[in-house]
Amino acid sequence: MNMQELAARCPKHPDQEALGICARCGGFFCGLDHSRVGDKEYCEACAKLPEVDYLEAFRLRYWGKRDGWAWIVGVSGLLYAVSGLPLLTTGALELRASASLFGLACLAVGALGVCFWLGLARARLGLLAMPLIVTATNALLVGPAAAPIALLTLLPAVAVYFDPRNRLFFKVPVERAKLQKLWHRCENNVLARIGLQVSLVSLLLLPLAPVGLVLSAVAWRRVDPKAVPPVGRRGQAIAGTVIGALGTLVA
Ligand SMILES: [Zn+2]
Ligand SMILES: [Zn+2]
Incomplete structure (x- = not known):
């Protein structure tokens, strides 16, 4: 019998040599399924347990789950769309062009808001486009003076874009230090x-x-x-x- 046959094998990946023993269950793990939490090594299953890695458990709990921002952006999008729709068809003839432009902008912002609520990956960037659409429309209809004020709405949009809780909703990875802060805030x-x-x-x-x-x-x-x-x-x-x-x- 040679050393190859004597070496322990990973129970999940029989073609892989075991690299070590899980600190919790005592089972073998290999290079494909071991995780380091703190200063200990665990098998893949144990590493995900809340009592081993509470931050990972916290992450999984909110992964893909709608946050407050998703609801705020989604509902405001819906309101924009509902208020924009009638503008496309009504209004005095001389105002028709600007009303239509405003209506279209509302519909665009509304559609982006609903996509954001649905959690479509591209809608995260769409959120940043929303203030720009509003700013451009304001500049065209009211004049350039109205643009800077509308541009201020970009600030909350950027804040939401980088918000770790909202990133979890969009299944965007959050680094551990930020996850730790978010956990502290929420739990x-x-x-x-x-x-x-x-x-x-x-x-x-x-x-x-x-x-x-x-x-x-x-x-x-x-x-x-x-x-x-x-x-x-x-x-x-x-x-x-x-x-x-x-x-x-x-x-
Ligand atoms: Zn284990
Ligand atoms: Zn393995």
Whole structure:
């Protein structure tokens, strides 16, 4: 028997030599199906488990899932289309040309908005085209002075284009550091943030103080930086508890 036959094989890819053992299930993995999470090596199946890689689990949860921006852009697109349609056929004769031009622009913006809502890959660039269409139409119909104001709508469009949550909807890869920030924003002990906000509002609206106190205290109890995924926002939970407690004493 030679060494080739003795070497362990990957159970999923029998033609591949096993490179190592998964840190979680103890199974062999090969070069085709191993993943590194933190400082440990895992097989493909284990690496995707939420208790091994919570960021990957988070990514998968939102992969292809519509975000708030998709709805805002989609619904505004629909409104543009609905308001643009009648302009194509109505209007006094002398206004017909500009009304039609405006109607066409509305329809174009509307179509782009609906494509964005549908998650068509090209519609991400289409979103950047929407402000340009509006700007060009404004410049033609109202005059060049109207262009700079319309161009301002390009700013939110660019912000949405780079928004990591919206990228997940369009299945565009998001780097791990950005994914980590997004996870923090959406899922890291959000109760602590809400509790602190309620406590801060209670400075003006005293009866809310006990609510802020309870929410922040519950969030504080949950804090566990060593858990997978970690539960953070200790500072916010403590601040919310202290402010809420002071408010409750005064009330
Ligand atoms: Zn495994
Ligand atoms: Zn393999």
